[in-house]
Amino acid sequence: MKRLFLFSILAFTLALALYGGTLTARAENPTATPSPSGTPAASPTPTPTFTPSPTPEPVKPVGWALVNVPPRGVLRMRSWAGTEYRIVGALAPQQKDVPLTGVTWGERPRIWYQVRRSGGGVGWISSYYVVEYVPPADFCRDTRVEALLTDLTTAIKNEDGEALSALVSPMHGMTVRLAPKGVSVNYLRYVPYLFTSTYPVNWGRPSAASSAVIAPFKDAFGPRLQAVFGTAYEKSCNDASKVSGVEQPWPEEYANVNFYTLYVPPKEGESTGRAWLVGVDYVDGKPYVFALLYYGP
Structure with missing residues (x-):
């Protein structure tokens, strides 16, 4: 048996040699290597959008x-433009x-307005007694006043009189x-000279x-103006509650004119602070300085 087995192997080897064949191991089917997927494109970063705050409506009269009419008085209407008329x-x-x-x-600042009378017909009143009316809440939000x-x-x-003059009401003065x-x-016309005039009042x-x-104005008002405007003052709209010792700081005849209180607390040893009440008049819808009233030592 051994001889037969050896003979079979020898015959098989001889046959391979005669045919020039080679033994080749069968390779397994290759496993396909997956192609790398492409790098995904970066999603664009969305640009933030900002919704602007709505622009507030401009303040308009x-x-x-009426203004400058005494609380217990009346404003008389005339039959024509002038105090000499009935x-x-x-x-x-x-x-x-x-x-x-x-x-x-007439012409500014001395204008006469025609007014409808309640019982019919018309009359005339001086512009000195008439203002463009702005409700207090609207006034306090008017950035132009700031x-x-x-x-x-x-x-x-x-102490710039020319600059001050440009801020004063062209209809009512200051x-x-x-x-x-x-x-x-x-x-009114004299405002540019207030800080230089030596005329006593x-x-x-x-x-x-x-x-x-x-x-003179510069001596009477100058130090008191600087004591408030020349330092950091507190500001309040249509509120004079910090003015002490006065029943009604903002005069009744100015009830239809809005104002700001500029206030500085009392210094050490003082019992009261200092305040300027700044009245504001509108002319053609634009705010101007109407009054400067002082309260303090």
Whole structure:
């Protein structure tokens, strides 16, 4: 058996040699290597969108109202444009919604307005007693008034009469007062010279003074203006509650005019602070300085 087995192997080897064959191991079917998938494109980063805040509606006067009329008085209407003409009616103090017809006589700042009378017909009143009315809530959100106060502060700190003049109401001028029951003086064309004039004025007696102040504007008002406008003051709209010792700091005849209180607390040893009430008048819808009223030592 061994011989037969060896003979078979020898015969098989000889046959391979004769045919030139080679032994080849069968390879297994190759496993396909998956192609790397392409790198995914980066998703674009979305650009953030910002929704702008709605622009507030500009503040506009809503009508006409009376000013400078004493609380217990009336405003007389005339038959024509002038105080020499006969009286044809009257308007109550602090009246709003004054029914102007749109007809005027004269030139700024001395204009006469034609008014409809309640019983029919028309009369005439002076522009000195008429303002463009802006509701208090609208006034307090008017950013132009903030800019006006900034410009006013700069003009006063620099004692710049020309700059101050540009801020004053072209219709009503600027009324200044040094004491609650003192003398009120109205300036318009003379404003550029307030910080240089040497003309004396009797301003009345301030709250803490023992006698009346008789002096030019620059001497009577200058130090008191700088004591507030020249430092960091507190500001409040249509609120004079920090003014002490005065029953009604903002005069009744100015009820239809809005204002800001600029206040500095009392210094050490003082019992009261210092405050300037700045009245603001609108002319053609633009705010101007109407009044400067002082309260303090």
